[in-house]
Amino acid sequence: MSNDDDLILKVRHLSKTFDKHVALRDVSFDLKRADTLGVVGESGSGKTTLARCILRAIDPDVGGTVEFNSEQIGWVSLSSLRHNELVPLRKEMQMVFQDPYSSLNPRMTVRQIIEEPLIIHHEGNSNERLERVREMLDLVQLSQDSLTRYPHAFSGGQRQRIGIARALILNPNLVVCDETVSALDVSVQAQIINLLEDLQKTLHLTYIFVAHDLAVVRHICNNVLVMHNGVVVERGDVDHVFDHPQRNYTKLLLSAIPSPDPDIRMDPKNRDILEQPEPVVNGYGLVEGPVWHGDHGLLFSDVIFGGVYAVNESKEVNPVFEHRRGIGGMAIHAEDGMVVSGKNVSFKRFGESESILLLDRDPDNGNVGYNDLTTDAAGRIYVGSLGSSPVFDDGLEPRAGNLYVIDLDGKSRVVAEDVQLTNGLGFSPNGRTLYHSDSRRGQIYRYEVGRNGDLKPREVFHEFETGAPDGLAVAEDGSIWVANAGAGGVAVLEPDGSQHAFISIPVPMCTSVCFGGSGLRTLYIVSGSNGVEGDRNGGVYRYEADVSGLPLTPARVQIPAP
């Protein structure tokens, strides 16, 4: 890419698991040279873990990458280097720590402390090194007679200057400051912030600035990552994020800052806005095909035991119609009915029992049935066929399925091939992109939509490390909400493929999602049973999302005369 030269860091899908605890989950971002990126979030949100993974002070989980634009050798993948290969690069990346007391060795003089990195990297002779140390003292505005003194003889702010001098003596390009000013009094804090800003200008430094003080971050950073439970929940221009927070967690965090103006009353938001999904109903084999209907409420099917049900906002369940098992996808049809997919794709009018065939099994293509479906803005139906697979125990050679479109005149055609296990489908807000889960490959594809609803060749949009992508829904802001089967929750992806949240449900088998409720702000999450087939503990959960879902156009394909 041509504008890569402006960047100093490209972080992709960085995760870190300690024992079984996921401290960092799929973090991706770019950092421009000479920018200051703030990282904020509560204690334990993963800020330090992120910083340490970037600098390879600890090894991130396999799969994540950190690319660094080295001044010496250009782009290099930090995450795949061996530790000894990292050594020469360490000069370009340095860290300044929070605690000016414990991060300096009390038995070393200030000269020894600041000089040590030069010795480690075999730079200069004794005189040259002393000269550099003297320059650094000037740079951080410490007097030259500090050289022979020990850390205990300095105030907190002065010790922090010693730490900064040590970090900068190797002429790094990237400096990670982990809570560097947090322990300091405001006046000292102001001096250090000013110093960091001055040094940035003269030395062309890039900062990653980890801090829990949001006012400090707003003051010195251009961009910010907001972290919660190891996930970047929101990112962007710091002023924009702070003035127009989108995510509930960011709103909670910002609302908790006590303003120094007594006329601006603090109105902290209640933590309840972060609450876990609430159980709605339970007792089904495997819930699938959720779709919102203004009158009926949430419609869903039970793949194992059959039947289509509606649950309203008071959690009352009504059967909508009987149906044999195996409905994997549903959509509303404009003619007061539904399109359901299973062994075939058919139309059912509300209140009537008859099924009208729209798309039959396709033996030529070897498929055994259909799964998720969705509609585009014109009312066409997109539906994926299931190839034969060991999952279905049909004794056939495994074979991939296809993606079909049913046009308004009722005719169907294949628009994409080679789908191992077709699942969730959803269009972007402008309708020009179709997202499509392939559960077996663990990938979400991204198709550009051409004229007449044709699809261009796909690319892989996102790959899941744990569990598989299942049903999905798209929100107004373009974010993609994907049921992560096996991982027990919903991954929220940005249009650039990065994940910014993970909403957990108490069972691993999360099968699909859809937006509903007033303003389409409720995310309905459906699940399958934990155990073997025959269990009845699949159900429906709901969660107050911080965005509205995209409304789905009812299908308008022609219904053949019965």
Place this chain on the structure above:
Amino acid sequence: MMTDNILEIRNLGVRFQTDTGVTNALNDVNFDVPRGKVTAIVGESGSGKSVTANCIMRLLQPPGKIVSGSIQFNPSRTEPFDIVAIRDRDPRIYELHGGLISMVFQEPMTALSPVHRVGNQVSEAILCHRDVSKEGAMAEARDMLRRVGIPNIDTRIEMYPFEFSGGMRQRVVIAMALVCNPEVLICDEPTTALDVTIQAEILTLIKDLQAELSNSIIFITHDIGIVAQIADYVVVMYQGRVLEIGTVRQVLKDPLHPYTKGLLAAIPGNVPKNVRLSTIATAVGDADITTPFPLKSVGDGRLVSLP
């Protein structure tokens, strides 16, 4: 007649004599704590905030020594007295600690026993100070824990402090401090160790309880934001001296002392982005902030240490 001030601190001086020399931790400290209000003491590290609180609680430890002054205490439940003047064995010290004044510290574990269940610790605090039955004390403890926002009381009272989050522990400490309905509650940086979201919860809790119980509160902090949100009155301290006293709006909106102005100018949240923060030193400039001018009245009830 009861005065409007629950505490009146006059000419308080404290000295620490150590091997390395003498520190005058407090010099001629004067301020009032109005009854039923929140008075914030704000200042940088080492300015004497905690030493002041310890004097009020009669908790100052050697080598610290009160060398001058008085702390007139005007409780409504007993006769007024001077906290500095009473002797160590005076029964009023017991009353003071037994419920007239309570304190909440920065680190909740300093006030909690790690080996006793939370419910027992709170009810013990009641039993220590008041003549009630064990059952009565436990019932009151549960009530107070509920009021400070501990969920699932039945299971929580059986748990140990280490099973609580930092914010929950601080709630327990506040419950313990409040069970004896103290006339003065001193909070010394009670939220400094907590996340900003938890801090907001604790500040809201303290404000709500204060509105309900109308205790007098001394709130010690170095965070101007907290002062702005919680205080009715502000005492600004610097190097063991009081530089400025006024209502929260007077001091934060219209500071008179150059040091106070400097303190406010150094806060990132107060300064537009891209504008360099001023340090206190640059904001103070040539102004003399080290000479201990006595506080003088400048109208509207304001006091400031200026020539």
